[in-house]
Amino acid sequence: MVTMADAQILVVDDEPDILSVLVYHLSREGYRVTTAVNGQGALTTADAERPDLIILDLMLPGMDGYEVLQRLKRADRTNSIPVILLTARREEEERVKGFEVGADDYITKPFSARELTLRVEALLRRAKAEPVSVSRRIAVGPVELDREAHRAFSEGAEVDLTPLEYRLLEVLLERRGRVQSRRQLLQAVWDTNAAIETRTVDMHVARLRTKLGGAAPLIETVRGIGYRFRALDK
Template sequence: MTVKKQASKVLVVDDDENIRSLLEILLKHQGYEVFLADNGADAMEIAESEVPDLVVADIMMPSTDGYELCLQLRSTPKLSQVPILLLTAKTEMQDKYSGFRVGADDYVTKPFDLTELELRIKALLRRKKMAADFKDPILAIGDLAINRNDFSVRAGDNLVALTPSEFSLLEYLMSHAGQVVSSKELLIEALDYPSGQGSSEIIRTHIKNIRSKLEKGDPPTYIQTVSRQGYIVRMPDKQ
């Protein structure tokens, strides 16, 4: 008897009916189970009921916009680790980084290329699924420890909540402790960006957010910057 693979659930939130219909057709064709909402308030109701594997949300919406939706999802325990992909018509990089600061994992700019959107969705879902594949889920460097099954992070005595993308970056840096890792490598290997896409500013913003959650002051204790080269998690000194 063949067990049918359960389809990933994707919640699409956009006040533009044409965009919702387009994404519904695209995602169902890819085999996803799709839920639709035209505003953030309805999206939260659906998310709490269905617990989607991914949320794709527009930023500019009436009432509850995409930024506020991110904050609400991240503050809801059972939804806090759901990957969030923002759709934005804004072209200024600062506007896009505002999404990262409130908990988004990635963004695609409107008008978007359907192939790029498919790749970003697949990458976010793949990283979420990979967590269940680790035989030894605990990774610890000094007093910094992560659990790759439940996405928990402990820095000293403190439990820290990271977004899925932040967790992926920290996990990659810890897996390569003692090595300097470039922004380009982090984009490709940790965040699954195709070669040539993304920018070092994306990594810089995510690292800044991770540090704000892990670190109590300057200079950084866990993730250090190596000028013009990248980032490093240093191995603790042997006693």
Template sequence: MARLKVLIVEDDRSLADVLAYNVRQAGYEVISAYDGQDGLTQAQIKTPDLVILDLMLPVIDGHEVCRRLRADASTKDMMVLMLTAKSEESDQLIGFSLGADDYVTKPFSVKVLLERIKALVRRKRGSDNSHDDVIASQGITIDRRRHRATASGRPLQLTRSEFRLLETLTRQPGRVFERSELIDAALGEDTVVMERTIDVHIRALRRKMADEAELIETVRGVGYRFRDPGAVTEAGEEADFDHAGQN
């Protein structure tokens, strides 16, 4: 089996060298870039499986690099692990909303970083090998093999996390998922984030779903569910949703 390729985009060359050494020792093929533009170029040319992406980069910052990776058909399926000195919740929310798969803050343990890489790889392989390829419910269709989602035939441009979130909800209409369950499903069991991160993903997902936004219902004090077409909302549970264009 071919070794997984990891692209490290980090402008601190001493840290980049340490990361490259340890990632290589863990059995991965390593590519290095030292600014955002070179990182994008290397991603397009070398097609790595995983990108370790620093946030504070010269030329193009990490957020913009992530956005462009997700917008390009040739790089949109790459796993992205953001690596940054910024630890504020707002920075994490921005990173995840742009499609980052995980987020590690400096200073960090190299061993912990390697475990996060392993967790991302396990999650990716698990999602590729489990469940039915196509799910359809109430106008929403999800094709896992082609990584495509549509609403009433209209393509939805979703991030990886939004795609996994919609798949999880759509697969079991009527089931209420707690926020912690959705974090595990959409971001991975080894991801440590604030529970409100899921609320950010839900808002973004509803905006993209437009007229179908109401299919994702908020169960007050608990979490979210995909509307069950054969059930009536139970007393005491208020179905709430954001219309497209609202926050």
């Protein structure tokens, strides 16, 4: 079993038993491990230590695990730290909610050491393979974004976008090829806990579509799920 060299992992759990088991397994694999026992500590530590990966128990005293996750993901939009959720609940609902808020993977209790290390490795590998280049220019198919000038182009011609539209397009481009639920988009574009109807997203997607023009719909609808920008490059 290959360990990712020298990665640092933050483990957040309030149950001493589970915490120690996690620490034990991860340490044995050669990872540097930091711990936190509540949401507040998790956020502080994540900010201070910038770990390479966070393992987060959903059930925490005080701050809800989801909220911790949300704040983690919101803190640094461009390059957030991958998070593995730890949950006793298997229900689809939980899983969906977790992914929607931005989890990268999850593990159900009880878990085996093998399962744990496999997922940790997979995520670290992925994070490493995706050096987050916050490039000044991003182009997908006929659409182009100049982030420095804050301008958008479609088939060479400049498109006049409102701030919100620009931001929505930016998010969709960054995550091209991947479905984004309405809730995910709300979180990414509207930042806040936005007390906004998810239907509003539809509206802005429609406006974007119109402004971008083109025959083929660049922003695809994934019925029942959300939207996805066509991945034509590469």
